[in-house]
Amino acid sequence: MWELTRACKLSCLHCPAGAQQKRSQAELSTYEAYKTIDQIAALAPEELIMTGGDPLERGDLLQLIDYAQRRRIRPSLSVTATAGLTGSMIGKLRANGLGSMAISVDSAARDRFDRGRRVPGLFTSTLMAIRWVRTAALPLEINTLVTRDNVEELDTIASLVGDLDARRWNVYFPVPIGPSKQLPALTAGEAENAFGRLAEISERGRFIVRAFEAPQYGRYLTQKAIREDPARPGDGLTALAACAAPLDRRDILFISHTGEVSISPFLPLGAGNVRYQPLPALYRSDILAALRDDDNLRGTCGRCEFKRICGGSRARAFAISGDPFATDPLCAYLPAELAGAQRPVEALS
Ligand code: SF4
Numbered sequence: 001m002w003e004l005t006r007a008c009k010l011s012c013l014h015c016p017a018g019a020q021q022k023r024s025q026a027e028l029s030t031y032e033a034y035k036t037i038d039q040i041a042a043l044a045p046e047e048l049i050m051t052g053g054d055p056l057e058r059g060d061l062l063q064l065i066d067y068a069q070r071r072r073i074r075p076s077l078s079v080t081a082t083a084g085l086t087g088s089m090i091g092k093l094r095a096n097g098l099g100s101m102a103i104s105v106d107s108a109a110r111d112r113f114d115r116g117r118r119v120p121g122l123f124t125s126t127l128m129a130i131r132w133v134r135t136a137a138l139p140l141e142i143n144t145l146v147t148r149d150n151v152e153e154l155d156t157i158a159s160l161v162g163d164l165d166a167r168r169w170n171v172y173f174p175v176p177i178g179p180s181k182q183l184p185a186l187t188a189g190e191a192e193n194a195f196g197r198l199a200e201i202s203e204r205g206r207f208i209v210r211a212f213e214a215p216q217y218g219r220y221l222t223q224k225a226i227r228e229d230p231a232r233p234g235d236g237l238t239a240l241a242a243c244a245a246p247l248d249r250r251d252i253l254f255i256s257h258t259g260e261v262s263i264s265p266f267l268p269l270g271a272g273n274v275r276y277q278p279l280p281a282l283y284r285s286d287i288l289a290a291l292r293d294d295d296n297l298r299g300t301c302g303r304c305e306f307k308r309i310c311g312g313s314r315a316r317a318f319a320i321s322g323d324p325f326a327t328d329p330l331c332a333y334l335p336a337e338l339a340g341a342q343r344p345v346e347a348l349s
Helices: 030-043 061-070 087-095 110-117 122-135 151-163 178-182 188-203 216-228 234-244 279-283 286-292 314-321
Strands: 049-051 076-079 100-104 140-145 168-172 208-212 260-262
Touching: 030 061, 030 279, 061 087, 087 122, 100 122, 110 122, 122 140, 140 151, 151 188, 188 208, 188 216, 260 279
Parallel strands: 049 076, 076 100, 100 140, 140 168, 168 208
Antiparallel strands: none
16 A cells, blocks of 8 residues: 555545645655555565555656556555546546556535535535546445444445445544544444444445454454354364455555555554665564564453454554554454453464
8 A cells, every 4th residue: 555645635524644735845756656666566466555645646646557557566546536536537547557446435425425524516526536437447446434424324335336336345444643533433332333234235245345444344254254154164264354354464565655664554653664675675574574463462452362363453552552562442352361251263363
């Protein structure tokens, strides 16, 4: 996941990306961005998500996507429907090798959508941009930030995602840093109910559902599978959870707009900078290896029999406690050791 820039002309309420009006002087230059693509290619990632800010604020975006394509990477671009996202631009992005486009939709209701982002007319612009994405035959993904303000709408938004023929729905659970501290985040119990909704929606099979900063969704799916088939072997459950909720700290590498490398956009514990060190070396750095290692977990997560499937959001643990290995409070699960009972998943740990 690569944050190309933090610049964005919109001023969405509580922007989780901490976007700014102008591009930073410290952003990676075009040359440095090319070198970064070389290094990303060396890691042969399954997926490269280019994010912002508004990636369209970078005048070299088309060049970067073309360069990535020549290095055999077809990136996904994560955007909000800003003025620069025109039909012509979407066509050029597609022609230059873009693999898919992910557009933010936080509500299926026009007024709530515009009010939530504090940008009048954004809902209409978003649907227009989605129409252009489909005209360009570009695979579509929808990004949704889930809070108390829209959690009741998950089914309605999911219907819209299906009707728009999106291939994936990326559901983000906020981490309380920067402007996101003001967001009405879900409690652990509310998140558990949301996982139930997402699991049901996922089972309908219209599109893939992915949870970001909520690896607990993998734990939820695993528990559900155990309830439905108690005889399923432990390794089968691990594989199931990995397929159903493939994004956790072990899979993600984040590169900031200035080149700092971490495991999450929301965890300000960097391994170093791609300007000065090769990305594969940063990926294998001691700090990132430690953050990926379940044996370092403390608190409830450290004693949890699901820690190898889940492990909690290290970004949320750090944001709330200052300790990246502490308990992720967005979790309603009480491990067997703490509950004083044996659970049928001990073989997993
Ligand atoms: S206690 Fe931690 S590791 Fe266990 S399911 Fe919850 S968040 Fe995941």
